[in-house]
Amino acid sequence: MKLAFSTLGVPGLPVPEVLALASAHGYHGVELRAHPEEPVHPGLGPDERAATADAFGAAGVEVLGIAGYAQVAAPGDDAAVVEEVRTLIDLARDLGAPYVRVFPGADVGQTDADAVAARRLGTAAEYAADHGVRVLLETHDSHRTGADAIRILGPVGHRQVGALWDVMHTWLGGEQPQETYAALSPYLGYVQVKDIASAQDTAPLTLGAGVLPLAECVEVLSRHGWEGWLCWEYEKRWYADAEPLAGLLGRGREHLARLLNDSA
Template sequence: MKLAFSTLGCPDWSLQQVAEHAGEYGYDGVELRIKGDRHVDPSLNASERRHAAESFRSRGVEIRSLSGYTTFTGKTREEVEANVQQLRVNAELAHDLGAPYVRTFLGKVPEGMTFDFAVAQVAESLARCAELVRPLGVSILIETHDDFSASAAVERVLREAGHPDGLALLWDTVHTYHSGETAQQVVERFGTNILHTHFKDCVPDAHNPRGHQYRYVLTGEGYIPIRENIAALRSIGYDGYLSFEWEKMWYPDLPGPEVALPHYLRYMRELLG
């Protein structure tokens, strides 16, 4: 298995600094966040895209995935369609940067919409996205997140979508844990359709400003069963990335990336042997 990190953990670094530190620390890959003016954005022109790709390639670091923020639980057709088209644009950027995957969320079910209706709408949207993106050779990763944090909920969506080629799971190990699922349940449900993972750790905190009942801590210092998660992945022959999603962007008081990123490497390398 290989190790990567998401640029969610280093919001103040330039794209060049991300590449330099990834190479310096010894990471195998990175996930680049698509949002606003940080790191990468579809507004990059062809020359800028080539330069960004070369910055990582020259240091032996793979751009493994682009982290998009599309969702498909919108209340209007126009909102849903805008997200379908945005995912296509995000996938084009991933293709140009040499990344095999682009991440999407499914979303939160709005007030007044039943979960059954949301599943049907999301499934239809994803089937269209898969068709639009397939010619690019980029796979869409569905993250266990929001009201679809349980892998069982994602499985239901994919079943209704007809399991089209090009859709796979990004297993966020914290979100499924808090949904009450074990690692073994996740890997038995998705098997080799798990193409990417997010790892992080946390401790209880009833006063989290974002409404969670936990707060993030350095890897290995909390209650998330990281060893069990890795063992479950090994049981299905997973050989992809264990990507560190340090949420420094949302929690500015967390230790900086110069602390958290090297710590994650040391801890995970020891677990991996």
């Protein structure tokens, strides 16, 4: 498996500094948070996109994915949501990223959420295929478990639409790693790892310092011969008092390497 980290852990950091951290600590790739407050977002022009892609290439670091904020199950107009997904696909294509992350985002009690999300993702799927990008629905918010996610992904039935397994949300949803893998394995793009103190305290911790079943997740993936990406999503952006990620990256990579070695 290859290792990446998300720029959510280093909010606003310029691309050259992100790449320096990745190179210094042995990460193969970076997941780019695509928000206007970040250096990389859909508003970038062609020259900026080309320069960013060149910088990643020169550093030998891959752009794992574009972490967007489109909410594919949310109430409202289909066209606006599909267009938002398409802008993320365009950015991913220009940066050479294989994946785009989207959220479910359904309202509480929304009875048509699964159908709405499946319809929108199905519409975006052909555009994604034409651009060589795969759209991944993250296990998050209204659809936090693998069982929730496949209610959307199953009806879509397109190879360019898959799943992003966020291990915190499936755990909070009461799902065991083997259950999540069984549900998502036909659709799995990559896995976001993280750690927290408890279900009540979700401030980010260094990997291995909390309660999330990371060893079990890695063991399940290894046992089934999965060879994709593990991406550390350290949610520093939402927790100002959390320890800076830069000082934790080496320790985090070493922990993941131990888990991978133990599960081999």
